[in-house]
Amino acid sequence: MTIFNLTRRYFPILTWGAEYSRSTFTNDLIVAGIVTVMLIPQSLAYAMLAGLPPEVGLYASMAPLILYAIFGTSRTLAVGPVAVASLMTAAAVGQLASPGTPEYYGAAVALAMVSGLLLLAMGLLRLGFLANFLSHPVISGFITASGIQIAASQLAPVLGIQAHGENFLDLMQSILPNFEHINPYTATIGLSSLIFLFWVRRGLKPLLLKFGLAERSADLLAKTGPIAAIAAATLSVWGLGLTEHGVKIVGTVPQGFPELAMPTVDLALWATILVPALLISIVGYVESISVALTLAAKRRQRIDPDQELIALGMANVGSAISGGFPVTGGFSRSVVNFDAGAETPAAGAFTAIGIAFATLFLTPLLYFLPNATLAATIIVAVLSLVDIGALKRTYTYSKTDFTAMAATITLTLVEGVEAGLLAGVSLSIFLHLYRTSKPHIAVVGQLPGAMTFRNVNRHVVVTDPEILSLRIDASLYFPNARFIEDYINQSVADSPEIRHVILECPAVNTIDFSALETLEAINYRLKDGGITLHLSEVKGPVMDGLQKSHFLHELTGKVHLTQFDAVSSINSSLAQHTLEAHKENH
């Protein structure tokens, strides 16, 4: 690969930037305006969910967007703070410090840094495949459980009571006894925000359509609901002086930019947060890449999964340097970006400028914004993550997958996000290792009158009691080599009449050194028992490999072109032997 190509691969901005036109610019600018308006309350709310000061949400919505615009391969993905990553941040950092302390904030920034470095390393080493080991049932179960837990955690601010807990059980035990301490003013604001936001989600769009608005405009207008709720709630608190009645508000949000600073390289702290950082990275990556792929498919655009790791890595490192917390590509904001008509990642960069403007000039407007309304926007946002139907669909399709999903949900709710996710991933990898260690092997026989061989359990075929023909439907490598060895040993021990074993290898794409030694052992042991071993239909590259070893010299039988050849040649040599034995007797 030339340096030119390499540069283009690692800096996708060079590709789309070269074609950037004035009309695209105008379009991206309009999109950025819409997304900015939507992003401000979301950023504040997710910072609150992570246990951080509201301005940190704004900080995490500037540098990451610009860096993603430079390094990302999706034209429409919008990065920033998201619900699940914020919950995971709170869970990880909460074990190290108390919310509100500088240590807590420092740990959240370090988490973004380590998470970013991990993503970068995975991208440069092309380890994106590791994310595959988060299976769909596990990630879906995890997101459902996280959604339930986030909603539960926001119930307290909506009602104006105190509650805390690392998992759903703890939260509920903490909330229920406090129901008598509900603040009626806070609860009124919180519940009416909640009802309004639900109505916006369900009822506003049909209403706007009925009033003759175009589909796309109705969609976008309905998405500004949170801004309307926030404006109304802020005005009420200010106008009615509700802070005197104990309604909690956002208060002073520092104006101006964060100081850019490399987070201190505190290796002890980094080691402590390594596992949570890895989990946040992988969950964030999985969410982000699936959104990117879905949106790219609509316009037949390309996504480079490894470059996406680099882009998300840079975005998180950028977030850490500018005082933010972990970010990733979010579903709802990317869809808004896409629906609003974003054509290039420049829309993201312009959004960052919009947020910067808000951070500089608009934060005083947020002073009287009640926490209850922010909590309500979170609840409405995360309930769309809860997908109970997926449990049923998974159960109908596969009991194994359902088990992994149920275990993830249960452990997440009972023990917390890290325990749930780790259990799910471990279970998935374990099931995968188990499955690949037991390859499919079919005893085959000849279809009468044909030269083809088929599974004896599925077809009426001809077999010879002296010949055991096995078709191996997998590559041979260390995880499954012993299974094949055991299978042959048991078959031969069970049928004393067997004199020949033929392995039909049309599906064997590779034979690694462990499997080669296993084949040698099988050959050697069969020889001890007076049985010859043959192979048939060995693929070209596999045969090339075998020729580099001693196996072919030691093989008691032969390598035949087809299974039919193998059986015929054994039968004819048997006939030969019988003939010779017959002659000797005479």
Add this chain to the structure above:
Amino acid sequence: MTIFNLTRRYFPILTWGAEYSRSTFTNDLIVAGIVTVMLIPQSLAYAMLAGLPPEVGLYASMAPLILYAIFGTSRTLAVGPVAVASLMTAAAVGQLASPGTPEYYGAAVALAMVSGLLLLAMGLLRLGFLANFLSHPVISGFITASGIQIAASQLAPVLGIQAHGENFLDLMQSILPNFEHINPYTATIGLSSLIFLFWVRRGLKPLLLKFGLAERSADLLAKTGPIAAIAAATLSVWGLGLTEHGVKIVGTVPQGFPELAMPTVDLALWATILVPALLISIVGYVESISVALTLAAKRRQRIDPDQELIALGMANVGSAISGGFPVTGGFSRSVVNFDAGAETPAAGAFTAIGIAFATLFLTPLLYFLPNATLAATIIVAVLSLVDIGALKRTYTYSKTDFTAMAATITLTLVEGVEAGLLAGVSLSIFLHLYRTSKPHIAVVGQLPGAMTFRNVNRHVVVTDPEILSLRIDASLYFPNARFIEDYINQSVADSPEIRHVILECPAVNTIDFSALETLEAINYRLKDGGITLHLSEVKGPVMDGLQKSHFLHELTGKVHLTQFDAVSSINSSLAQHTLEAHKENH
């Protein structure tokens, strides 16, 4: 399964015991005599290697043999202390206490206990497949490195100097500066034992054969070499009063049986030794099962891998209860047992009785046995484990496997046994996950004039630019689902003329829920791009599964019986469309 069958499965003694005859009894008794003589010096030597008092080696050679006779499925496997497990015991326990202290001994006993419980659990849960993830190159590299390290560690006692170290590097740094402190008396005994034992191994058997002995007798007699060396060395030390010149001897070995006692359930200690115990269990199991399989094949006997886990687990628990340390099925002693003609596991039980007799009455004879001679027997035994040729064979066959092997050897020698083994296993699992996440996908085309489809890269075939035909050579599940998704996305993004994608699925044995959702996503995204998705050659059970989902309703194309049908039906519907378009134009 009936209770009767279950009992027979878990107690193989019921099967062979039912056929036990007087002649088998006599035979097994003779075998036991031979094996006992060979086992005594080995047991003492391996206890010394593990840093334990010599009698612990005897304790580990009684109860485990009897328990294996009850639970084991191999007729000829001989369990007891082995070199590699003893080295691993020393490495694990050495981190917790100093050799010679009661804590050290207690930890070694606990290690046998935990290792036994782990093996039992793996056997009852049928997790034997986990041992497969120790690939051949890793285990072979590990055993070679262990052999080198054990030999190095025994150099000091052979020469009568002090040395210690957790790995080969440390050992060498500890031995080399002490060369001036060599004790000439110890070194004379040690080196002459070494030379004698090497000669016995190489030269004695041919000599005996020349004197007219039968092959088998010569073999067995040659194996008594260590006993002769020990007798000669002991007599010399006693006769020449060499202890006064600083020659270290075994000294008082307590007579009589160990006290049977459950080791204290010290969960904190057990947690500390969990990883080493797991590694010892798995390495021991792999060694044991491969010996068992090799010997069983010679007589076409059956080995049940899961029951072997239970038998080795019981043997280790038994060892712990009777004050012994970790044991497993050893190669050299099993071969002696087999060559001597052992017919049933009763030979092992009778060997245990022989060792018990020795423990009761013969230990005073061991008082003047010099440590240097025991060390020499260890060096001779372990050098046969070192297989440098395997490095070359692996390198020739596969660079990937060679890398795993070289990494294991290097880390074992430089860092120690646990680091080396863990690195090897992690690397193997990582490579496995990587490999299974990238399944083989072939773009296929039609062989001219035939109904079959083949890889476009290997055959001259006919393809249609509007149809992308892909043969997927693997089951579809979560580790590889995303790869297939990416592959299709990139292919479609690269070739704008594609209108149909056909997945040929003859090698797809299962589709898990992750892969099902991925197929749904592929179908949905292709639909967005105006492309239909078809499947062909879907296996019966897979089709049954798909019918339980909504996928078939949403599929934009069809499921065809064969790839040929798929292409024909697409072409005919294309022709239909063209015809209709043609008609409309007129």
